[in-house]
Amino acid sequence: MEKAKIVENVAFNILKQAVIYLPDDVKQALKKAYAEETSETGKTQLKAILDNIELAEKYQAPVCQDTGTIIFYVKAGSKAKDLDKIEEALVNAVRKATKEIPLRPNAVDPFTQKNSGDNTGRFIPHVNWEIVPGDSVELTVMTKGGGSENVCITGMLVPGEGIKGLKKFVIDAVIKAGAQPCPPTILGIAMGGGADISMKLAKKALLKPLNEPNPNPEIAKLEKEIFEAANMTGIGPMGLGGKTTVLGVHIDYAFRHPASFPAAVAFNCWAARRASARISADGTVEYLTHKMKW
Amino acid sequence: MAVYHLKTPISEEEVRKLKVNDVIYITGTIVTARDQAHRRALEYHSQGKPLPLNLEGLAVFHCGPVVSKEGEKWIAVAAGPTTSTRMDIFEDEFIKNFKVRVVIGKGGMGKKTTDAMAKYGAVYGAFTGGAAILAAKAIKNVKSAEWLDLGTPEALWIFEVEDFGPLAVAIDSHGNNIFMDVAKKVEENKQKIYQKLGLLP
Secondary structure (H helix, E strand, O other): OOHHHHHHHHHHHHHHHHHHOOOHHHHHHHHHHHHHOOOHHHHHHHHHHHHHHHHHHHHOOOOOOOOOEEEEEEEEEOOOOOHHHHHHHHHHHHHHHHHHOOOOOOOEOOOOOOEOOOOOEOOEOEEEEEEEOOOOEEEEEEEEOHHHHOOOEEEEEOHHHHHHHHHHHHHHHHHHHOOOOOOOEEEEEEEOOOHHHHHHHHHHHOOOOOOOOOOOHHHHHHHHHHHHHHOOOOOOHHHOOOOOOEEEEEEEEOOOOOOOEEEEEEEEOOOOEEEEEEEOOOOOEEEOOOOOOO | OOEEEEEOOOOHHHHHOOOOOOEEEEEEEEEEOOHHHHHHHHHHHHHOOOOOOOOOOOEEEOOOOEEEEEOOEEEEEEOOOOEHHHHHHHHHHHHHHHOOOEEEEEOOOOHHHHHHHHHHOOEEEEOOOOOHHHHHHHEEEEEEEEOHHHOOOOOEEEEEEEEEEEEEEEEOOOOOEHHHHHHHHHHHHHHHHHHHOOOOO
């Protein structure tokens, strides 16, 4: 099979995996939250979430009706062939997935307010490229819900306040977001680089599994501290009160300009959908996040 | 916390019995409306144009479903709630003019809507955000799809439902609002959190 067709098929498959089956780490975190939640109303919400996850798998239907904005992350081996065909293959996969899974058409022209009907449009699906050594291509898809996207925030903090300023920025963002991002949420946090770079890193951090703290112990400690603080807010599942407001926190950073302290918080809803696969030069495919046959 | 099974059309009297933290299940007709449909419905009302159906006693559902078409028949594949706060700018007028008795969504609504619910007799039923298949399974029939020119997420979908829920009554018709109560508690917790994070002088 030609390379573009393989990419299209694999992109379709990971989209399908992502929207129907939540990753194991997210399911485990939700089960743990359900077991530990003390608020009665909060517990009913987590129960509905867990029931819904089972139903989605049983009926092979998208776990949430907001199948999101579709974002791809491509790790392209510098020696891989036909890299120029990948974007078109991804667009084709999105069109097919929208029709066949189906997905909700979520691409609207901001000028005319017209929905394209197939989840494609200018810069959508969005493709983030990274060139890596080797000859394989790794595809990751994130389908990002609008409710959690609406509370994402970037800020230019005061450099003199350092990490303290960051902590306040994040907690204030969690409190302001309240019920809107469908808590329990996952927080991607980043600082440095610039306004665009910090948000890009924050969003990408949402792809990390919940059970993988940052390898840098200082950052892992900060992740834990923010996790505990966010769960002290009492916002709870769906904002109806309770002790589970976030399922996990991931932090990343870039070096910053001496005068600037850019920071970003990206929220993901509990339906944290992602899936990855690697296509080798010989066309063999390995699915990395979902262990099922296709 | 009481559990109620309501059938549409729901009367003002029935809805006035409900208190926050009660759980309700709805059987009958519910109609989806998001930002664009709310805006259009109110425009129609101000122009004296009728809506595709009479909403009195029904539930309005903040939802943009995933739908598929089998032949001429629409199927609701996934249909969880969307964030209701976006509809706060329309909902008081919507309740007043169309006499819907239940507003279904996620994330809660503000004071203006809470006041309208108290004045005209309506409640807000919180459906678990993202629980799209749980919702879709309670939708027994897509009766019709109106205003499809707005795009499928924004269209007016008329669903026949059976025991649609659980919906947590989060705003009742007596001025109580769980989300506003939680927000108050969160604000109180904020100082403790600041202290724990070493942010206080």
